[in-house]
Amino acid sequence: MAGAIIENMSTKKLCIVGGILLIFQVIAFLVGGLIAPSPTSAVPYLSIKCVDVRKNHHKTKWLMPWGPNQCERIRDLDEAMSRQIEANDIVFAVHIPLPTKEMSPWFQFILVILQLDIAFKKNNEIKDNAEVTLDVSLAYRDDMFSEWKEMAHAIETRKLKCSFASPKTIEHEGRYYDCDVLPFMEIGTVAHKFYLLNIRLPVNERKLINVGIGEIKDVRLVGIHQNGGFTKVWFAMKTFLTPSIFIIMVWYWRRITMMTRAPVLLEKVIFALGISMTFINIPVEWFSIGFDWTWMLLFGDIRQGIFYAMLLSFWIIFCGEHMMDQNERNRFSGYWKQVGPIAVGAFCLFIFDMCERGVQLKNPFYSIWTTDVGTELAMAFIIVAGICLCLYFLFLCFMVFQVFRNISGKQSSLPAMSKARRLHYEGLIFRFKFLMLITLACAAMTIIFFIVSQVTEGHWKWGDFTIQVNSAFFTGIYGMWNLYVFALMFLYAPSHKNYGEDQSNGDLGVSSGEELQLTTTITHVDGPTEIYKLARKEAQE
């Protein structure tokens, strides 16, 4: 792909393009920072302890924590003791959301985590490796007065990981253990307005169920959902970006097909990158507002995974195609060693995600981390993916190093070369260095913003302005990679500036021997590029 637009552009024009992209970049950050609220909200819920007064609990009955038809409730579990209520009759009820609120499809997902308040008692300690068994059911309804409809029911176990900070003596009875938060539930669409959770902790001494789990004082839940405002801003952004990337993609491919030669590997990879970017961009999430599509979260993960894999492959191939050694590549199979780890890693993460979010489509209470085997399996997948990623970066760094070594080698011998050869190599070096620079800049930005958003509080106050750092991170970084792909397709598209002008090779003095070496990336039919022309002028003078 000799004669990419970037080589033929004057510095001034390049600066203008860069400036425009920068403006869009700033807008992307500002949209997130100023318009959007923080990306997610966490709502703490304290469960109400209801008493299931019916003699046998055969038929499911939904116990409401508050409002009309609320259950018979007890204030604390000491009261249950004095009233001789059994543990099996106690139901922890949580209504999502809190009174006078409604859930909305704009929330995209609800993720609920569970926290148990367990008091220390000298003779009722938490046993080692204690597991708590929960009988959970989830129901929904869309107005305050209709019947609850069951959505899911499951019996789940969770491992208790608790520590006690004080010495375990009589004096410290009544203090709470520090327990890790437990994953509890995840639903991928919020199609209904009201949700109700009924949690039971059945005791069965014979089967050792819920024995040795200490004295539970409270069951607390935290519900996490995406903020409606953020969703709207996000959708708007996607809706705007989709046609932008799509148009440049069509333009790019048209330019390539207009050439008389077949497209080279690098051009195909850039096009594939554009496709995967568009695939992420297409705002299919709009459908989640109207339809109860629970697989949307999983689908989103898959789309992101494809894009990441594509981006990583692109970097490798770009380096390879600019290697400037004598090897003929231009074949995808030539990169199996480097692309292999990406494929394996992506596949591992895909399997892991299917095991977690895929199963959650059936049972929202499922979590792979709750069982020993599951944890090991999940860790195995993640570790393999991690190793693949490390391997990939080693290859990438090595390739970049090789390219730079070749560049310095070529640079010293440039003056001795024939003009066409020299211009060809200068073009290659410039293209490579330019991409290196913006890629590093983008990667650095991503990492810096990721760290900033991790360590700082969600928002910065600046006089009357509040900047939502986390939202700015998401929209800014998303916008940035879009602009990256956009710029790539625009600047690395073949230049048609002198299309149809004189195309003879002899003019440029490329001997047939040299030509052979250059075919991997150079295609002379494209005609002389700006640099060639300039050089020619100089030579004439």
Added chain:
Amino acid sequence: MSPQYSLRSLLLVILAAFSANASNWLYLAKLSSVGSISEEETCEKLKGLIQRQVQMCKRNLEVMDSVRRGAQLAIEECQYQFRNRRWNCSTLDTLPVFGKVVTQGTREAAFVYAISSAGVAFAVTRACSSGELEKCGCDRTVHGVSPQGFQWSGCSDNIAYGVAFSQSFVDVRERSKGASSSRALMNLHNNEAGRKAILNNMRVECKCHGVSGSCEVKTCWKAMPPFRKVGNMLKEKFDGATEVEQRKIGSTKVLVPKNSQFKPHTDEDLVYLDSSPDFCDHDLKNGVLGTSGRQCNKTSKAIDGCELMCCGRGFHTDEVEVVERCSCKFHWCCFVKCKQCHRVAEMHTCR
């Protein structure tokens, strides 16, 4: 009915006599017989509230049960923290709830004010997250720009509402007096210190939920500390409380440490004006029950030891047969099956 009536009228008289005590609303904790506070008339009947608190009660009926729960929590925690001291936070069935000790500007008063304002903030916040209250975090300070509120940007923390309610309910008496007397300043400071004990001990917990559960997306929230921890913090502050006096700096009156050698107190420290009595002798007039008849620990050299607890009056030693529960089987709730073990133990009580 008639003895109850006479008791009530007696209470009214006492209420009038001790109207300087701003912690009278703690009497709510004793009113478990009233049942739920659900009508405006009930507010009028509640003992211990000043007029502005009655108005607040009428305006925020749904919150009043939590206020009462907060008062109960505060008293329970106070009694737990002071179980081994001469003053053991014992309550009377009359007003003022803690006797006259708390009406003076003592260390003990400082603790009671702090723990009770913390108790209200705690109980209201808890009620918020259990869905008992409708106002809470969502309507007070929604941090979004859009009027859509909850749907656009979610709610702010419930603790903000709890603390704000505690401020307006508990502090109202001192504020109404214009916050000029040294006592009012002390109470306000200690009320705030109590709430700070919750705010500064909020635990930040996070959950990662990005692609494949990575930390690309992380959501954090603040969780309230258990009330026992708040009590422990305040007890530490009680032990290191600063004696202060009022001084005029510019046009405002402020509290500064009496001993200028000490470094100035922070917002979280407790302050007091008067030194405490020794709490040794029975003195009903001041509401001090005295330590006679209290159990003490013979081996301890600390305040729970017989030496200090009994104020040098000496102690009885009785051999008693203690029936203890042993080799128990527990469930997580409501079920204990124990054997009864008998043990002979020495019990020391102050003379």
